[in-house]
Amino acid sequence: MTIQHRHGPVARLDGGVDLAARAASAAAVAAAHAAEVDREARYPAEAVEALRAQRLLGAAIPIAFGGEGASMQALAEICYVLGRACASTAMIFAMHQTKVACLVRHGRGEPWCEGAMRRIADAQLLLASSTTEGQGGGNVRASAAAVEPDGDHLRLERAATVISYGAQADGIVTVARRAADAGASDQVLCVLLREDYELERLSGWETLGMRGTCSAGFRLRARFRPEQVLPARYADIHGQTMTPVSHLLWSSAWAGIAAGAVEKAQAFTRTAMRGAGGQAPPGALHYARAVSSLKQARALIAQGLDRFEAAADDPASLAALDFQTAITMLKVEVSELAVAAVSSALRANGLAGYRQDGDFSVGRALRDVLSAPIMIHNDRIMANLATATLMTPVAAALRD
CATH class of the missing domain: 1.20.140.10 (Butyryl-CoA Dehydrogenase, subunit A, domain 3)
Structure with missing residues (x-):
């Protein structure tokens, strides 16, 4: 597999330094701290800051919105390189890019979503995922919590079994029932930024491995604009x-x-x-x-x-x-x-x-x-x- 741009052979930035070299640089930082991250079960702050410094968190954002339009091939290669260095860092990057892909692929043409893409690319924001919930565990196709109206806003409260790196993320992408009277599988995806929600910790993360993902459980309470719900089912x-x-x-x-x-x-x-x-x-x-x-x-x-x-x-x-x-x-x-x-x-x-x-x-x-x-x-x-x-x-x- 080779690093490639969606519209050309190699994505280049910063005087010809390509994505592969930037990924290798971030991986070197991740490797230097991997043992400590595992031993202390702590968030790989140094590695994520290296990803941010190399502008890799926004690599998949379209060029029109300040990113590089990196292909899935390129993102997969970065995950592979990071996996060799620090498993937790690799999984954080993979989860973040999955949320970015949802926003990019299903938010085009929506002014709020396009503004969020620009913010991610400009500030290299890190997105977390909240899909598991309560007793449902890993069944992401059924939600208990529902989006409900609150004046000209919406509100959502959900008990999340895990939100990987939730306490450290700049935003959370979460699934919920479309409305209070909707069925469990009638779901929407909401894109929340840090100013839209608060987290109450419910459980810790003391695991055999992947300790640096810091996938604790939280109660998520959010109030946000209706346009932060992606229009697609x-x-x-x-x-x-x-x-x-x-x-x-x-x-x-x-x-x-x-x-x-x-x-x-x-x-x-x-x-x-x-x-x-x-x-x-x-x-x-x-x-x-x-x-x-x-x-x-x-x-x-x-x-x-x-x-x-x-x-x-x-x-x-x-x-x-x-x-x-x-x-x-x-x-x-x-x-x-x-x-x-x-x-x-x-x-x-x-x-x-x-x-x-x-x-x-x-x-x-x-x-x-x-x-x-x-x-x-x-x-x-x-x-x-x-x-x-x-x-x-x-x-x-x-x-x-």
Whole structure:
């Protein structure tokens, strides 16, 4: 995959420094603080400030509104580079860009939304996501809280199970029922900036991995203008943008975590072979498996990116069952492959990988990547997919 601009080969800014170089610069900062971020379960402030300084938070905003119009290919590559450095930073970037994509793809032509895009690009604002709620957990297609009128404004109060980096974000994009009498699945997406809401912390974030995402639970209380509700139905936003973009960018971040672990396994295997006169160590088989799992994950992501960009401007193609099945399964398959790659890297490195100290440790990568099949649980995804395809005829030929 290469970094490319939607309208040309490479997006360049600041005297010819391209997105890839700027991403590498931010990743270096993220890597320098990654161990401390994990150990202290703290927000990766230095890394996010580096993303802001490199103007990467607004990279996907259209050029007309002050951004760079960066393609999904470019954003995925940045997630991969960040994943190799700091998993939490990569996931924060992926979640932020998913919210930006919803605003960009479904807010064009709306004066408030276009003004928000300009603000994001100019000030490099960081957007968080609030989609999980109460007992519904990861079921983002059902909401309990509703948007309600409040004079010439709207108000919303919702108990969010998690809002990743909610306390640090400059804005929150949240889903809610369209009105108090609307059904749970009759939803809208609201774009809130920091002046529109307040947060009351309900729970903490003490987890095995991804500790720097600071995904605490909050009660969100908001009062905002009606034009801050995107005009499109959330069902359309979810299928056309939220699901494909999040699955592509999450997967790229997880593949980056796996790549970092595989690189350590490669270094360990090379070192062991040099010490044994060229004889492969016992864990070399596991290193080969790690490489294979990573290659499969990268190939699936590349296919997914190509498929999304080919269909991106065609709602009918995005809604097609084949596309929805493929983009849904991308998350499931890459999350499992990433876990397999890091697990194999750990076994390749043996005790040196199991230790928390030393150059060949992959413990943090394993703890972080184990979130991949759990964050919006693969079992829930597969159950929903099974229901959606139950009445679809099984293909009678290879190319049907």
